[in-house]
Amino acid sequence: MNLKGLLNSTTIADRILLFVLILLSLSGIIFIKEVLPKGHTVRIEVNGHLVYLLPIEKDRIVSVKGSVGNTIIEIKDHKVRITESPCDNKLCILQGWIEKGSIVCLPNRVIVIISSQEDELNKRVDAITG
């Protein structure tokens, strides 16, 4: 069967459907990552130890005890910030809302990291350096 015969045996609706499906799926492949929230979990560590592992989807306010005092962390609308900190320079509060990356409060030894599920899995694999 040659190409001409193939074209004759397909209807116009066939061709439109094929075109639409390829267009939709390809644009889906490209854009779906942009639509999905980037970070999945919020890790809160004090002195290098994991204290909280929270989903970023859920609005929450938590208080953790650091080396100097209590740090209050707020999760809202897929964003995270530190609202109160006992440290002197308050750099962590000045950093404001973050959607990705991390907030580090050195004086109080508090680290807030937004990490994706894949990062978590990768960390688990590496047992030696972990």
Add this chain to the structure above:
Amino acid sequence: MQLQDKYRIALLSAYALALHGFESLLPTPIPWLKLGLANIITLTTLILYGFRAALMVTLIRVVLGSLFTGTFLGPAFILSMGGGVTSTLSMGIVLSLMPRLFGPVGLSLIAALFHNISQLFLAYVLFIQRIEAILLITPVIIFLGTLTGSMNGIVSDMLIKNLKKTN
């Protein structure tokens, strides 16, 4: 159902089963990528002998195929059954509502699309329950399904033409 129809369904089911078994032996670049070769037979049956025969062939193929590969009533069986029945239903409905609109290639594309959507839905409800993982993989699966679906449609088209010629 006449005796001749029964013979026909048995023969077509055997063809579908053979293709089903054959494709599970083929190495694919991605583990869950399947060509859906059995749908060639389902589609041919639907166009030549009607919806009931096509549904029968699909059910026989899914049940016997799972018995042969040892997945009867397992997760793979549920996915296979859901995908097979949904794709056959979608083709049957489209063909009965708009008989002249789509040719074999279009019907095969519709079958592939509904097969994938139903399997993704079942996988989400029964096994994975993480919507972002399903959403991430959906366009990739639909794209691959479109490619394999159009290939199967072309093969069905050739098969239907040859069968009509010999009849």
